[in-house]
Amino acid sequence: MPAKDEYIAAIDIGTTKVVTIIGRMNKKNLLEIKGYGISDCRGIKKGIVIDIGEATKSILNSVEAAEKNTKMFIDSAYIGVTGKHISVVNNWSEITVNSPNKIIRKSDLDRLLANANKLNLTSQHEILHTLIKQFVVDDEKGITDPVGLATEKLAVELLVIYGSSTLIKNTVNSIRSANVQIEDIILEALASGEAVLTPEEKESGVIMLDIGGGTTDVAVYKDKKMIFTYCLPVGGDLISNDISIGLNIPFAKAEEIKRKFANVDYNFYESLNRVNMSDIKIDRNKATLNIRLYSIVNSRVKELLKLIKEKIESYGFMYSVPCGVVLTGGVSQMKGITNMAASVFNLPVRIGVPNEVDGPSEVAANPIHATGVGLLKYASQLQDYALDRTEDKKSNGSLLSRFREFIYKILKN
Ligand SMILES: Nc1ncnc2c1ncn2[C@@H]1O[C@H](COP(=O)(O)OP(=O)(O)OP(=O)(O)O)[C@@H](O)[C@H]1O
Ligand SMILES: [Mg+2]
Numbered sequence: 001m002p003a004k005d006e007y008i009a010a011i012d013i014g015t016t017k018v019v020t021i022i023g024r025m026n027k028k029n030l031l032e033i034k035g036y037g038i039s040d041c042r043g044i045k046k047g048i049v050i051d052i053g054e055a056t057k058s059i060l061n062s063v064e065a066a067e068k069n070t071k072m073f074i075d076s077a078y079i080g081v082t083g084k085h086i087s088v089v090n091n092w093s094e095i096t097v098n099s100p101n102k103i104i105r106k107s108d109l110d111r112l113l114a115n116a117n118k119l120n121l122t123s124q125h126e127i128l129h130t131l132i133k134q135f136v137v138d139d140e141k142g143i144t145d146p147v148g149l150a151t152e153k154l155a156v157e158l159l160v161i162y163g164s165s166t167l168i169k170n171t172v173n174s175i176r177s178a179n180v181q182i183e184d185i186i187l188e189a190l191a192s193g194e195a196v197l198t199p200e201e202k203e204s205g206v207i208m209l210d211i212g213g214g215t216t217d218v219a220v221y222k223d224k225k226m227i228f229t230y231c232l233p234v235g236g237d238l239i240s241n242d243i244s245i246g247l248n249i250p251f252a253k254a255e256e257i258k259r260k261f262a263n264v265d266y267n268f269y270e271s272l273n274r275v276n277m278s279d280i281k282i283d284r285n286k287a288t289l290n291i292r293l294y295s296i297v298n299s300r301v302k303e304l305l306k307l308i309k310e311k312i313e314s315y316g317f318m319y320s321v322p323c324g325v326v327l328t329g330g331v332s333q334m335k336g337i338t339n340m341a342a343s344v345f346n347l348p349v350r351i352g353v354p355n356e357v358d359g360p361s362e363v364a365a366n367p368i369h370a371t372g373v374g375l376l377k378y379a380s381q382l383q384d385y386a387l388d389r390t391e392d393k394k395s396n397g398s399l400l401s402r403f404r405e406f407i408y409k410i411l412k413n
Pocket of ligand 1: 216329331335369
């Protein structure tokens with residue numbers, strides 16, 4: 001865990017953009033964003049590296065932009081990962097406390113957690129996080145800190161999050177090729193949840209949906225803990241793609257129209273009549289185009305929300321989330337999505353932007369930066385017992401890294 005006031009960097013490698021953010025947790029426990037760099041992302045699809053060279057270039061561009069913006073040199077960073085290869089499993093571990101007076105010591109916890117980490121995963125998988133759901137001391141459940149309690153038997157219930165070793169390795173290699181050392185790898189859903197949810201929501205029960213360009217990261221929280229996560233390999237790109245096909249226009253134009261004019265609620269089109277599609281070369285009247293655009297975005301967004309709801313329902317979490325749904329990520333900006341999500345989930349819905357963050361508002365108050373800001377927040381609060389992975393850290397500096405250091409010195413002077 002980084003020291004208070006120490007600057008750290010995070011890199012969010014999204015489907016549409018790579019963002020590098022530098023910040024620090026100050027002594028008042030407020031995250032201060034010093035600066036950031038953003039670049040278009042190529043070589044990543046649905047959270048997965050599909051072209052290491054392109055991904056590395058995008059990462060390098062965003063890192064260098066952040067260095068220029070902050071006049072700081074980035075040596076290492078916390079990295080986000082996601083993708084449909086991520087899975088979760090509940091795990092349980094139990095030990096006999098063998099101190100003479102049966103008082104639980106920190107060393108007992110270490111033994112318990114080391115035991116729990118021996119989950120039988122194949123070599124194709126690797127653990128990203130082992131999160132503590134609760135300790136159980138002599139059948140007493142819901143214990144958060146058992147050190148100092150007296151017992152014969154100490155048990156822990158854990159949520160183990162793991163993913164494909166090769167796919168994680170590809171992300172690691174892209175970062176290393178950009179000559180950035182890896183401090184830790186953090187699940188993007190955990191990061192976004194950390195950024196946008198309030199402590200009350202996490203305690204009472206809430207669903208967080210970070211809907212990005214290529215993925216939807218789902219996290220369910222209850223009793224202050226993340227109890228479930230899932231990545232659906234679908235996001236806003238699919239909507240733009242359908243608009244592009246449906247209106248016979250290039251993807252970039254479809255993307256622009258979607259952001260400016262699309263609304264999942266048809267009443268909005270009719271009353272405001274804002275859609276200006278003069279750029280569209282095909283001969284269709286405005287009313288027809290309105291209906292087409294509306295029906296594409298309405299059906300796509302509804303389909304996406306229903307898919308997520310079915311998944312959460314299948315795990316039985318729909319009835320343990322009184323605080324409803326918090327939407328974040330770029331697609332949370334889609335006009336009308338809050339009402340649609342409220343009717344699909346039959347729960348209260350709000351848009352989540354990073355909270356308790358000081359810094360430029362285009363980052364600190366923007367849902368597209370939930371993951372990047374959350375990586376910094378999560379990293380700043382890593383628990384002693386988190387058992388997060390420690391390998392894959394610290395690659396050696398190379399010529400390129402020295403070159404970047406040189407540039408940094410120039411910037412500084
Ligand atoms: N105002 C808007 N209305 C509708 N969609 C929007 C709006 N602004 C952004 N989006 C969509 O949000 C998506 C990008 O979101 P975000 O930046 O969170 O994704 P990402 O982090 O790059 O990708 P991912 O997290 O899926 O890997 C794009 O599909 C974009 O079209
Ligand atoms: Mg994202």
